[in-house]
Amino acid sequence: MDTANFDAFLAVAATGSFSRAAEQLHLTQPAVSKRIATLEQQLNVRLFDRIGKHVDLTEAGRALKPRAELIINALNDTRRALGNLSATIQGRLRLATSHHIGLHRLPPILRRFTKAYPGVVLDIQFLDSEVAYEKVLHGEIELAVITLAPEVEAPIVATHIWDDPLEFVVAPEHPLADAQRVQLRQLAAYPAVFPGTTTFTHRVVNQLFERHQISPQISMSTNYMETIKMLVSIGLAWSVLPRTMVDSQVRVLQIPRTRLVRALGCIHHSGRTLSNAGQALIALLQDEAGYPALHMKD
Incomplete structure (x- = not known):
């Protein structure tokens, strides 16, 4: 057959x-x-x-x-x-990544990878982190570089590569924009745009408000950080953004005793044999994170 x-x-x-x-x-x-x-x-x-x-x-x-x-x-x-019986690093590597990581974190690593291993063909899919997680879980792709779930369970193996601090942001003309300090409950009185309810980032942010027993006014939601930034910048709502995306279009709020960080990293399936190319990419990611050098098996 x-x-x-x-x-x-x-x-x-x-x-x-x-x-x-x-x-x-x-x-x-x-x-x-x-x-x-x-x-x-x-x-x-x-x-x-x-x-x-x-x-x-x-x-x-x-x-x-x-x-x-x-x-x-x-x-x-x-x-x-x-194929791994040979030490050759070549062939097709099926990789998924989120749009945000693909734009803001991966380019220098992939540049190093393609230069070091020209025999590897990268098959990259840009997916929501949650969709990529499911595709790894079901064996449809070998590796995913994504926002990590707050709890990762077997058979998924996660490697933490980056901390990604999140900042509370508003438009420069927002009523709270010039406040030296803002309380979380005070912020929750204004309309918010949140990451989509199915996203790992939403879970991270929502858990903060649940711990303080505060219900934010979520007027909109979207899975795309670039869209969130646009909605905030035109004054429609406040939100959270990765620190790497903060610029003059938005104003960061100082909220005492509040620190939001999401974890970014690489996942693979523990029951699936990693290709030599997959192992090589994980090694580069771990080098980025400062892990001790790992040596591939001959």
Whole structure:
């Protein structure tokens, strides 16, 4: 049985669309349809219900999906393990990162990596940290450099690379902008824009207010820090931003006895064999964080 058919099946299942699956796999839509049809013939079941443009997994398709993932992940893991027998660092490295880290933290590290290992092809996906976490958990990508969850559980392995201090910010014309000190309860009386409720950053900020038994007035939320900065800068609300994003467009508030920091780092799956390229990138990240030098196995 051709594993390419499983790849097509999983792509259609993930995207809910033959055309989007074709784009993801760099194939034509008829080629994807042919692979699905071949797989259905081999298994003698119907895997998808097609109603107009809507595509849903059948009961057989839902039963096949976790098994197909196991097959593909086991095959990829075997390839990596065999490839690692050579000390050569090459091949494709599937990496995910958040937009913020990809813009503000990773460029110098990736520059060093590509210069040191020209034989590696980086396949980078820009995703919300929470989506990247799930993709690592399900074996869809090898590594993710993201905002770390407040609690990381097995089988995910997390390596803390950066502390990312968060600042409370308002527009320069906000009523609190010129105050020397602002109390948290005082700030909560004004409209706020928060990171999306599903984000790790939201959890970090929300836990602070819960500890003080304060309910902020959240008027809007978004997953994108650049959007939050824009909304704050035009005076619509206050929020928190990474210190690296603070400039003249916003004003930092001084709030006594309040320190917000989120952890940024790298995650991988403990049950998945890391490629030589993946190990090399983790080593560079650890060097950035000041970890003791690690040596790859021969």
